[in-house]
Amino acid sequence: MKLAYWMYAGPAHIGTLRIASSFKNVHAIMHAPLGDDYFNVMRSMLERERDFTPVTASIVDRNVLARGSQEKVIDNITRKDKEENPDLIVLTPTCTSSILQEDLENFVTRASMDTKGDVLLADVNHYRYNELQAADRTLHQTVKFYLDKAKKKDELPTDKTEIPSVNIIGISTLGFHNQHDCTELKRLMAELGIAVNEVIPDGASVHNLKNLPRAWFNLVPYRELGMMTAEYLKSEFDMPYVDITPMGVVETARCIRKIQQVINAQGAEVDYEKYINNQTLYVSQAAWFSRSIDCQNLTGKKAVVFGDNTHAVAMTKILAREMGIHVVLAGTYCKYDSDWFREQVSEYCDEVLISEDNAEIGDAIARHEPSAIFGTQMERHVGKRLDIPCGVIAAPIHIQNFPIGYKPFMGYEGTNQIADLVYNSFTLGMEDHLLEIFGGHDTKEVITKGISAGSDLSWDKEATGELGKIPGFVRGKVKRNTEKFARERGFAVITLEVMYAAKESVGA
Amino acid sequence: MKLAYWMYAGPAHIGTLRIASSFKNVHAIMHAPLGDDYFNVMRSMLERERDFTPVTASIVDRNVLARGSQEKVIDNITRKDKEENPDLIVLTPTCTSSILQEDLENFVTRASMDTKGDVLLADVNHYRYNELQAADRTLHQTVKFYLDKAKKKDELPTDKTEIPSVNIIGISTLGFHNQHDCTELKRLMAELGIAVNEVIPDGASVHNLKNLPRAWFNLVPYRELGMMTAEYLKSEFDMPYVDITPMGVVETARCIRKIQQVINAQGAEVDYEKYINNQTLYVSQAAWFSRSIDCQNLTGKKAVVFGDNTHAVAMTKILAREMGIHVVLAGTYCKYDSDWFREQVSEYCDEVLISEDNAEIGDAIARHEPSAIFGTQMERHVGKRLDIPCGVIAAPIHIQNFPIGYKPFMGYEGTNQIADLVYNSFTLGMEDHLLEIFGGHDTKEVITKGISAGSDLSWDKEATGELGKIPGFVRGKVKRNTEKFARERGFAVITLEVMYAAKESVGA
């Protein structure tokens, strides 16, 4: 057992469901007890998704447990097949139901006899893999399933697209700024004259998976999702892939140069240097920001970076290399891929921390006392406690990571957004500190005069206590309305009874 | 005399300089005492402008005052004409030098005999007009100057552009989110199939001003800047103008419909309804946000809006009409145009406040106790004091209003950005309040344990006092380093002397 106050990555089935529900017209059946289907809540709430989440829980309760779940699972699969006509139904257990050690593979085989669509059991060990690993595996499994199927049916296209083209692999629902990153990557590819062959899994149809090999190369922007698929496509179809995350001016340029190399090797003749130069120096504002006086004042300031591999590595490089900020600690919660992390960041920071234990990270931050943190929501809260500003750069996702306005992290607009994030993280903190420095000199009385215009009423201890229990943000209002009520009715002392009477009368 | 702690609009010469330095290859000569040339600082600092600001102060000092400034001003004009070859030199006094009642018109006439470029005296009363009015007047004056000149030379084009076209009037340097608004408006026009004839003044060449009449209509997105020019072009050249600010889903649609009407009246046959519908319902996320559960929870919450006419009116309408938020007070500091403001907002709010006195606004906010404020930097500070979140929607400009990332207020991406602003203003405040509600239950001790691991050293009173004077954000560090130093050297008590010795030794 592990005492856990916080988790950086979710359980495996969340990863599987992120893949399944990213595809168009794919339904997932979750074989699980009541309440385990909160994935639907997360998707609906965090992404403000307009459509019903295509995930149905086949509920395991005491009765099902007693009778065995085969019948119910198969019923639910075939029923959903009829109700929604999905191309594919993915069955997944959760941590709990996976313990039952049922022959789910057999359930799937049985069910698929009666379904028009395909049925697939997500093949993940729920105790060994987390959300990120499970997503990577499920995507690979799905892609392989459809490519094998096409191969068997001899439907695999053998040609490449006419102009250089790319599959963007790893864009998924509930991913950290994935939608905006994807838009930005599509824009970037368009500017490079590269056609987007497929984006998977988000918005993709499983029927189109067979077309994946037509692209000239695969782009895997996130280290956590898509590598298995890219490796598979490389080994099976000899498709090269580019796995340089185009985040920050330097790495975006490196990614574009790698793309150039990959497509020129296949007969294209492109030279992106002029494009890179123009974007870097004059279109994106990030390189100029790095050189500007604002950023000069950040030189040598200490920062701690923590997140998933993709974002923690990218931010560490950007801060250290592009902005001259001193990264005292860079860390990741992707323990399973820590060698890569170390290799990527070690020359850009003083110390590396690989951990899933938020207390350890909190302590490290307290020890370093950086001027800013770039981390997850968890680190943001650590920062709040320690009075250190924090920019959020990585999942676990939070509704604030699904902004309505355009906020990619990748590509050239991403470099702009990151520059703002860095600048605001440091300077909003700075503003508070400036106010603190001069605080004693900045008289606050005058402006607050308007709030409490000297009360002629007294509150007895009970009522005062009760008032104290009212949340701060409505307390002032309740106080004022209650006093108004008391004054109108001639009460000199406010008791609990007066408070409640006021509430009933004026909604105080 | 007026006791003033804060100003919402700047002095007149700032308005004039915003226009002059927005144009390409126009130089301004400011006839002013030392230190009045801080416009250059604002432009360089706030906009992170890469180029030298094309404004030179012709300095009035005691000697100049004694001798008269004519010689110096004329020298500076002719010198700058030679050094930089500007198309136009604009001469402006400031509040101070305008009192001297010199015949500046005569200086200009004299100077222009020796210059290759044009020379113009900005014709503004520095005690009657503020920054916004002065900008409007200077733009009008410049446009009229070049149209009159072209007319005299018989160089005025008489035809209209082939396809429907627009002049976007009022985009200027140091304007609130002007650059991003302009980008968004250009995108919008492109999507509507309308060519952009000229954007003025930002980035425009004065030589092209004569082409203004070729456009089918003028678009004036900001109430504060461009109306005089648009009126002039209407009366002189019979050019229709659209002055509906395309901010928010409803007003953007109204603006587009008005454009449709204006260009169809000139022979176009466009129907933008489908475009509007598609953008509103499916492309922009703002209408959906309004309907979503997140926004439902904002229903009926109270807000105060304050700003310039353009933004305060637009935000009031968006909050009240599109989001169901209860605007208890809407206000503007544009006293000179208050009738329009009242007419626009009165049906959407409980109370209207027209004032340039920040104390009055602060008191009104304290009285209403809204859940959120949408105002200027000033209201943001009022909000900080009263613990009410504030979204900044209007000038006076601040470096935060020049984000590097794309953040327009106008057009459909603007609607998204505004939805985020509204949501974050309310919910980030909410997060603090939630923490407060549950605060007593949320143990803070454990995580802060890492900070002060029980000190074995004592600080004497002097040193403690000195430590207290160190800004909070470095105090922890100084304390730790000093203690480390003292421990290494065997001091048991930290005195002032130890503190300074530590600073010298380890930079504590």
Next chain:
Amino acid sequence: MTLAKEQPSALNFECETGNYHTFCPISCVAWLYQKIEDSFFLVIGTKTCGYFLQNAMGVMIFAEPRYAMAELEEGDISAKLNDYEELKRLCLQIKRDRNPSVIVWIGTCTTEIIKMDLEGLGPRLEAEIGIPIVTARANGLDYAFTQGEDTVLAAMAHKCPTVAPKQEAEKKERNAVSSLLNFGRKKEEVTQEESEYKDHTPLVLFGSLPDPVVTNLTLELKKQGVKVSGWLPSKRFTELPVIEQGYYTAGVNPFLSRTATTLMRRRKTKLIGAPFPIGPDGTRAWIEKICSVLEIEPQGLEEREAKIWASLEDYIKLIRSKSVFFMGDNLLEISLARFLIRCGMSCHEIGIPYMDKRYQKAELDLLEKTCNEMGVAIPTIVEKPDNYNQIQRIYDLKPDLVITGMAHANPLEARGINTKWSVEFTFAQIHGFTNARDILELATRPLRRNNNLKELGWDKLVQEEANV
């Protein structure tokens, strides 16, 4: 929805036992750890449970609340590790770090399936480490959402003292509520005040409510001369109420049937079966029933209720003659439906995760009576509804308001259907006379908002085609 005026008929119960969405019963941790200030909740389950609490329950904002996961790892599942030793290690760590007055073990589906003997381990460990341990099986195999609280309170009922500590009885007010009410007063005043109460068999209330609501209901009963001897749970575990055989008990929430049964069967108390104090009608009925059992003549309740109704008119006019549909989530559905019908709404279907017809009998009777008096059709009560089928029925019925779980609200809104999250009623202060307004504030919010938006023509925000 146009209402065909049907003849009232008896309640109609269905059970779809379908695939429906509600929160996991371990949710109760989110409010119980706040309610019981000296407690620590340890949820013994998997990453799935932990991630739920953290992300879906929205308690993500708290960096270190007084609850944690005992996350089961592969070794625990395969029984390679000794459960007792593992739990001991974790509980000792909790003792060291936080030193709570009680550790509540929340069993989950997984502990059920691997048959971890929490009830057996608890007392042993309690004895060894010296901190009381309460064991509750708040698992999703047997319970839904709010029933998690029921499992905790039922387990905690065993920990209530049997007799009042005699020594201290006069020196110190043991009961949290009365000490709260008497805070800051002189002893004479308190003694004098005792005389305001009628003489009756002690009454203990059960159900976890926010402190202001506890005070409010306690005061309402005091007005009638009824003294509340204690609440289960109390603000602190160390202040659990004394429960002697023969005491009266009454619940404040409809999802507490197991706690009610435990108090009756194990603690030999007498349960007062009443409608629940939600809405002015329910609150009046609840007080009346308690008074009647304690043989006290209630005073001025009718006027009180009438006055409250009058004060609600501004909200009621927004929902009168409109229809509401409950998808079923938190077991508060019957009480809310009854109140909203009394407000003039009609209701076709009440989905509910679990229906204890005995514990909710008085509430069901009041519902039927209310429908009859208001002249609206009696709703169908669907236990364990099938959400997919419900949505088809919603498309047909076009109700003016759907009260639903969090997973369905946005998609229904996007299809032009007004919704309100049921979970908000779980967290809001809805009990008693004065809070009736808050129920309507919540219930009318979508109507107020969407009325406003309707004119803008944003009714449906989904396309047949995929969005751009």
Next chain:
Amino acid sequence: MTLAKEQPSALNFECETGNYHTFCPISCVAWLYQKIEDSFFLVIGTKTCGYFLQNAMGVMIFAEPRYAMAELEEGDISAKLNDYEELKRLCLQIKRDRNPSVIVWIGTCTTEIIKMDLEGLGPRLEAEIGIPIVTARANGLDYAFTQGEDTVLAAMAHKCPTVAPKQEAEKKERNAVSSLLNFGRKKEEVTQEESEYKDHTPLVLFGSLPDPVVTNLTLELKKQGVKVSGWLPSKRFTELPVIEQGYYTAGVNPFLSRTATTLMRRRKTKLIGAPFPIGPDGTRAWIEKICSVLEIEPQGLEEREAKIWASLEDYIKLIRSKSVFFMGDNLLEISLARFLIRCGMSCHEIGIPYMDKRYQKAELDLLEKTCNEMGVAIPTIVEKPDNYNQIQRIYDLKPDLVITGMAHANPLEARGINTKWSVEFTFAQIHGFTNARDILELATRPLRRNNNLKELGWDKLVQEEANV
């Protein structure tokens, strides 16, 4: 910039009287209102002055600082309104709202031009409303940036008491610094400590420094047995130091020539002309000069200076043999140049807004001596430089670092030229031995940062063509 080793020569002064950019002298309000805690500053000027303080000085973040504008309106300019009555109205409002111990009137260019008789009005109003009024003409017609402080201190020097109040002298420490240093000690200790001081004619220091720097310099002198009798300004107006005829005075900043003159001519004090205590070299020279005048043999200063230099080596190696160019902004230029040259830099040109060769004589001598000792060419000192011409010279000279005003920094950076804002030296704590590190922290920052960026190839960020 490759340095041709020239033969050292005497200082070369030029005066371009060009169009140069610096802040308005009313800027001093921003630090003086913070320094003098019981003061209120009233800037009597136009919207132009107010907008400058608010937006360009970056004090926008303070909602209500202890300063305000008396904004002149059309009626004031045309003299339709009575100045005395107007100022009285405003000062009474300030008295009512804030009740400061002193109101400092800051005259501006406009009050000069309209010839408002502030010096005449001040004493009348002071007598009528009972609050001391100090009048300073911090106008841009006569002064530049930091000289604003000079005008205020010169005016305030008149308000210092002539003789120590005899009655209170023993009861209470009148002087702010010594009470600060003695904070919390018993009286016996304080008395005993007095013996640590040598016997000398009282010494008053002038110049506004942050409190920690005041303490630091006071302690440095105490180490030599020198007692500082007071500082002008003090932390509170009510604690201005006693200045008797014959006292010694010494300035800490190079822009205080007018204050120095006032103290000499009006208060009949003796000025100690020394280099300024900026950098270890300057600080040592300043202390030595003070000691020598007071006839005290300084102890251990050479070792002290050497130790500080050794501790700065990590920064110094970044700038050694590099060149610096001062565009001229805050009048600290000579002292900073002297220190940076001592660090091993070379300097071709020192722009400076105003050069008082008499008040800065010791500093200029030290600069010349430093150049000789370091074997670098003596810089040209350009008073009132023409910024346009300077930029042409910068293009030619390609210095490694340009110290400049805020208007030019970004454009120079965009052209690949390293810059540091001069204004930062105005606000940072740069005086004394221990703060030398902070000067280098600032001065080396662009070099440290841009070295880093250089490899990325972002040297020039301006195009010949307009940007896309």
